[in-house]
Amino acid sequence: MIALLRLLAAPALLLPLALPSCESRGPDVALGQLMRERVVLTATANEIITGLPVAEGSAVAAGDVLVQLDDTLQQAELAVAQAQLAEAQADLERMQTGARSEEIAIAEARIEGARAVYQEAQASYDRNARLLETGTVTAARLDQDVARRNSALAELTSAEQTLQELRTGARPEDIRIAEAKVTAAEAQVAAERTRLSDLTIRASRDGLLDSLPWNRGERVPLGSPVAVLLTDDRPYARVYVPETRRAGLSIGDPVSIRLDGAEQAYEGTLRWISNEPAFTPYYALNQEQRSRLVYPAEVALPEAAADLPAGLPVSAALP
Numbered sequence: 001m002i003a004l005l006r007l008l009a010a011p012a013l014l015l016p017l018a019l020p021s022c023e024s025r026g027p028d029v030a031l032g033q034l035m036r037e038r039v040v041l042t043a044t045a046n047e048i049i050t051g052l053p054v055a056e057g058s059a060v061a062a063g064d065v066l067v068q069l070d071d072t073l074q075q076a077e078l079a080v081a082q083a084q085l086a087e088a089q090a091d092l093e094r095m096q097t098g099a100r101s102e103e104i105a106i107a108e109a110r111i112e113g114a115r116a117v118y119q120e121a122q123a124s125y126d127r128n129a130r131l132l133e134t135g136t137v138t139a140a141r142l143d144q145d146v147a148r149r150n151s152a153l154a155e156l157t158s159a160e161q162t163l164q165e166l167r168t169g170a171r172p173e174d175i176r177i178a179e180a181k182v183t184a185a186e187a188q189v190a191a192e193r194t195r196l197s198d199l200t201i202r203a204s205r206d207g208l209l210d211s212l213p214w215n216r217g218e219r220v221p222l223g224s225p226v227a228v229l230l231t232d233d234r235p236y237a238r239v240y241v242p243e244t245r246r247a248g249l250s251i252g253d254p255v256s257i258r259l260d261g262a263e264q265a266y267e268g269t270l271r272w273i274s275n276e277p278a279f280t281p282y283y284a285l286n287q288e289q290r291s292r293l294v295y296p297a298e299v300a301l302p303e304a305a306a307d308l309p310a311g312l313p314v315s316a317a318l319p
Contacts, residue, residue: 030297030316032239034259034308039205039229043220044198045069052216059232060203066227067201067212069220074199078192085185092178107163114159118152125149207231234306237268239316240278240294249273249318255299256317259308266305268316273297 051068054060125145131137203209211228214220237257241249253270277293299316301308 028245028318030239030241030245030294030318032237032314032316034235034310034312034314035238036207036230036235036310037233038210039207039231040225041066041201041204041227041229043069043222043224043226044201045074045195046219046222047071047073047199048219049214049216049226052212054209056209056212058209059207060209060229061206062203064203065200066203066209067214069199069201071196071199074192074196078189078196081185081189081192085182085189088178088181088185092175092182095175095178104163104166107159107166111156111159111163114152114156118149118156121145121149121152201226203227203229205229205231230310234301234303235308235310236271236301237299237314237316239297239299239314241273241297241318243277243293243295245318246273246295249297253319255319257299257301257305258315258317260313260315265317266301268299268301268305271298271300 047069049067050070052066053068054064054066060066125142125148128137128142128145132139132142207229209227210230213225213228220226237255249270251270251273255268255270257266257268258264274296276295278296279293
């Protein structure tokens with residue numbers, strides 16, 4: 001009798017052991033929603049929004065103006081840089097061209113004037129030197145004549161060297177310095193022009209203008225999002241895989257996607273799955289709590305789903 005009771009109780013003992021193995025596979029459906037790639041365009045300066053030419057929800061093409069920031073100050077910065085470039089170019093051109101004929105004529109005239117002064121000073125010195133021997137002039141007067149003669153000679157030498165410099169032209173190293181200044185000024189103009197262009201926020205890709213977080217007339221901080229695009233690439237499904245099904249999935253697995261309220265299914269491919277759960281880290285949970293974890297995953301959809309709007313709830317049949 002005891003043996004018979006043991007045989008009858010054996011299936012009842014085995015059944016609870018078998019149930020966890022059936023449930024360990026977990027649910028076969030992962031829930032989520034359709035999404036498109038988001039492109040966030042940010043403010044390139046701390047400026048006031050002066051224009052929003054495109055309304056939210058409009059289709060845009062790459063290059064379309066979405067947000068215009070005030071460019072008054074940057075226009076002035078560009079004008080200053082352009083003036084500095086013009087000055088550097090003119091200085092370089094002057095060095096490369098050399099002195100004009102008028103400048104050489106002026107230098108020659110200065111030499112003639114300096115030579116005349118020197119000759120007069122030399123003659124005065126010679127005359128007073130003879131008079132000193134007879135006692136007609138004093139030694140102090142002769143010293144003054146020597147100083148005036150030497151000063152006139154220095155002026156003559158300076159004028160002659162100036163003329164020689166004009167005829168020889170600028171030194172090679174001076175020309176290289178002027179060329180470097182022109183290059184630096186050109187780079188500054190290019191930088192200021194880029195900053196000016198960046199104040200016009202343009203669509204970087206074709207898509208849909210999803211959001212304009214700021215209004216016209218508001219001052220936006222540098223780096224703040226000013227426009228959000230949804231690209232016109234085909235949407236993808238972002239779903240959350242239960243923890244009990246994570247180990248059995250691999251990149252490339254087929255996944256069937258269904259939309260709420262629609263009978264048609266779209267056969268997609270698992271293109272990404274996170275290695276980290278979306279909620280509390282697994283090592284901080286017990287076995288029962290770990291079963292509630294989910295892993296974000298993305299499913300690439302076929303071309304037939306290209307026109308589906310983002311945000312629709314979906315369910316994915318896991319393989």
